[in-house]
Amino acid sequence: MARLPLYDTHAHLDVEDFDADRKELLQKIGENMAGIIDPGCDLLSSQKALDLAHAYPFVYAAVGLHPEELSHCSLKDLEQLDAWCADPKVVAIGEIGLDYYNDENSPHALQQEFLQAQLELARKHQLPVILHDRDSHEDLLAILLSQPEDLAGVLHCFSGSWEMAEKLLERGWYFGFGGTSTFKNDRGVRSILAKMPEDRILFETDSPYMAPVPYRGKRNNPLYTAIVAERAAALRGTTPEKIMECSSNNAKMLFSKLK
Numbered sequence: 001m002a003r004l005p006l007y008d009t010h011a012h013l014d015v016e017d018f019d020a021d022r023k024e025l026l027q028k029i030g031e032n033m034a035g036i037i038d039p040g041c042d043l044l045s046s047q048k049a050l051d052l053a054h055a056y057p058f059v060y061a062a063v064g065l066h067p068e069e070l071s072h073c074s075l076k077d078l079e080q081l082d083a084w085c086a087d088p089k090v091v092a093i094g095e096i097g098l099d100y101y102n103d104e105n106s107p108h109a110l111q112q113e114f115l116q117a118q119l120e121l122a123r124k125h126q127l128p129v130i131l132h133d134r135d136s137h138e139d140l141l142a143i144l145l146s147q148p149e150d151l152a153g154v155l156h157c158f159s160g161s162w163e164m165a166e167k168l169l170e171r172g173w174y175f176g177f178g179g180t181s182t183f184k185n186d187r188g189v190r191s192i193l194a195k196m197p198e199d200r201i202l203f204e205t206d207s208p209y210m211a212p213v214p215y216r217g218k219r220n221n222p223l224y225t226a227i228v229a230e231r232a233a234a235l236r237g238t239t240p241e242k243i244m245e246c247s248s249n250n251a252k253m254l255f256s257k258l259k
């Protein structure tokens, strides 16, 4: 199989689900894909993502504090994120955002404080952001629209409305599509993917979570990005080759440190 012009722009390859076969999997990824971005969720996983990025030329890291991890994070952690930003393999700040789904998560005001601080850090380093948004569309949209125009990034695993997408398209945002776009009950994701301008589409897996059909419920891995892209091509009436090429160019446009 030839190497596909395809990036998985969101894969948590650092998590323990991959401990048993990470090396073998990474070898296959290197043979079959252009690359992957591993977003950290706290200092430890950001360090692990960066270690992988240093070990494999086609792996890139994002560093950030995820809204579900804030109970063991502090704003002082941003000093370490700041120091990492100059690393050539750190392509973004992420995974950051808001998550109101689970009542056990940190209070909304605290989540917003961490998000604002990390958006500021991204702007300081002129890095894009990788955003997580779960049941928090209204607050996230308000925060993003209040940012200066030089902030860029992707709404990972986008689950908002078309109205929300339109507002963010105007501001130059990108949209990540993964396993949910293949689910039988897709909650409207496919209709958004069908209308999305082709220069704003990124493909991702969110490995090890959210495996696409027919692997739903199993461990996800970056090789399944091709399944997501093939399904998207069929939906949009184009060829897998064209949409992969296009999304790969989009990835390089947004994450300018990607090679």
Ligand SMILES: [Zn+2]
Binding pocket: 010, 012, 039, 095, 206
């Ligand atoms: Zn994620």
